[in-house]
Amino acid sequence: MEAPTGSGKPVDLLVEAFRQGRPGAFDAIVRAHQDRVYAFCARMLSDREEALDAAQDVFLSAWRNLAAFRGESALSTWLLRIAANRCLNRIRQRKSLASREGPWPDAGADGEGPEFQPASPEESRPDRVAENREMGAILSGALGRIDPDSRWLVLLSDVEGFSYEELAEMAEVPVGTVKSRLHRARMALRRMLAPAV
Amino acid sequence: MDCRDVMERLSDYQDGASGSAEAVGAHLRECAGCSEAARSLAAVREGLRRLPPLTAPPELVARVREAVAREDGGPAPVSAGTAAPPGARSVLSRLRIPLEAAAAVLFVASIYWYQKGSPPAPVPQAPPAPAGTAAPAPETAPDSSPRLPGKIAKSPERESRIAEKAEVASLPPGTPEPKSRAWSPAELPAAPAVRASSESARIVPGEAGPPAAPGAPEAQGGAAPGATRDEAPAPAPRVYAAPPSRLLRPLPYGREVVLDVTPEGREGAGERIAAAARRLGGSVERIERDPSGADVVAVRVLLPEPAAPSFLSELERIGKVPPEGRPAEVDLPAGPTRGTVAYTVRIRVR
Secondary structure (H helix, E strand, O other): OEEOOOOOOOEEHHHHHHHOOOOOHHHHHHHHHHHHHHHHHHHHHOOHHHHHHHHHHHHHHHHHHHHHOOOOOOHHHHHHHHHHHHHHHHHHHHHHHOOOOOOOOOOOOOOOOOOEOOOOHHHHOHHHHHHOOOHHHHHHHHHOOEOHHHHHHHHHHHHOOOOHHHHHHHHOOOHHHHHHHHHHHHHHHHHHOOOOO | OOHHHHHHOHHHHHHOOOOOHHHHHHHHHHOHHHHHHHHHHHHHHHHHHOOOOOOOOOHHHHHHHHHHHHHHOOOOOOOHHHOOOHHHHHHHHHHHHHHHHHHHHHHHHHHHHHHHOOOOOOOOOOOOOOOOOOOOOOOOOOOOOOOOHHHHHOOHHHHHHHHHHOOOEOOOOOOOOOOOOOOOHHHOOOOOOOOOOOOOOOOOOOOOOOOOOOOOOOOOOOOOOOOOOOOOOOOOOOOOEOOOOOOOOOOOEOEEEEEEEOOOOOOOHHHHHHHHHHHOOOEEEEEEEOOOOOOEEEEEEEEEHHHHHHHHHHHHHHOEOOHHHOOHHHHOOOOOOOOEEEEEEEEEEO
8 A cells, every 4th residue: 555755755555546636546545444443443432333433534534634644654543543533532522421431530640540440340240251252342341441541542552553652642742651551551451351361 | 679660560561671671570470469460461462462353334435435425515426536635626616616707708708709700691792883874872771770781681672772772883994993892782781870780891881961952051071062962862861881899899980081172183083092092001992973974973992090191191182171071080990890991082073
């Protein structure tokens, strides 16, 4: 999908084709990135229907702004950054409406305090955990209970393989902050998944 | 390093950070609790890396297409990729109204030019009448309703009626008139063309004003007293040639100039006027003679606009242009086409 240029900067061929107005270029972009964007949205929102809406929003926003895409990062990085923002907005809207999810526990000023919702007693029971044979399903359920601002970092770091530096640039925070947030989120997942792992 | 410090550094340790890796490693070898925590943390991270891939539902592409089409203001394209980039769309949107306006202007202009440039009626060249037999008569308008010249040419009754009354004189035998032009009935207007019409560039009426009674004072631009007008069945209103376009040429073309000549200088005056016009790059459209055919009473010439002053000067050499015979707008271009001027020089004997 990417081709090197004389300056060493990779050029997304689909983006170039889209800018040149070639038929089918944006269709190809959607098809190339839809699974990755949708999976991220689904794990962020824990709702596949809402994830579908969010993914649609992501690609529509990309269509609007692709002409201004400077190519300083990969198109997938750009799309996932849009997806993170969209998903966080949706979660904040949920919170404001006090709908499905309860309030997220805020981290203390010193960074301590609960940063995840502990598993309900029902879900932490060994027999209940034993029923969830699928590690992916367990992890996905646990991911849905950690702080959204840390969740997207975990997804992009441990699932998508982004580096700490990339995440720091995306989150516009220092690398150390990214590392500490990630560690707390991982430890929270470990505690939630302790019966299974 | 206690267990709490180790727990805070487990991620860095597993990422291979070299800061306190040795101390953390040593603690983990000795502390079963921290070692178990490290193992479970690694399992979580490994589990995240091995999360099963999720596949987007097939309707996502279609939904994106529809959303893009709605954004683009049109129906959903067959392929989302056919949608123009936002930049191109905005350019098209900006150009749509100007393009529509330009199309409207072109449409109106095409109608205008079609009317202006519609092919003229065929102009038959009237055969020259034998010398001495031509009997000029004032033209009369059979009706007062304005008509398009094209329709005039198509009316046989009209043609025959005009042909009976309008005659074109020719020069005496032996006088070369290679460029003189006879006016055919088809070129004559059906009515006093006080307004322009589209195909009247060739229409030049020759007569103006009612016939003057013998001995009566002449009206400005009227017929020369020597010209016999008793045969005119009715007073003919002054007929102007209409310009080719109402918009571009709202004024009738052709100026009437009266030239007073002495009885001695009358002979050959018409030929001298015609020769002067030709010498200045013009042409002679018509020469009118008296009923006997001996004397020229009027000469109709067509000149390039720059030659108009020179032609008027030439007239002063042939005779005298009285103040009343020289209209104020005599120098204004009034020819059938742009940049030309037409004069009907009427010769009076004084």
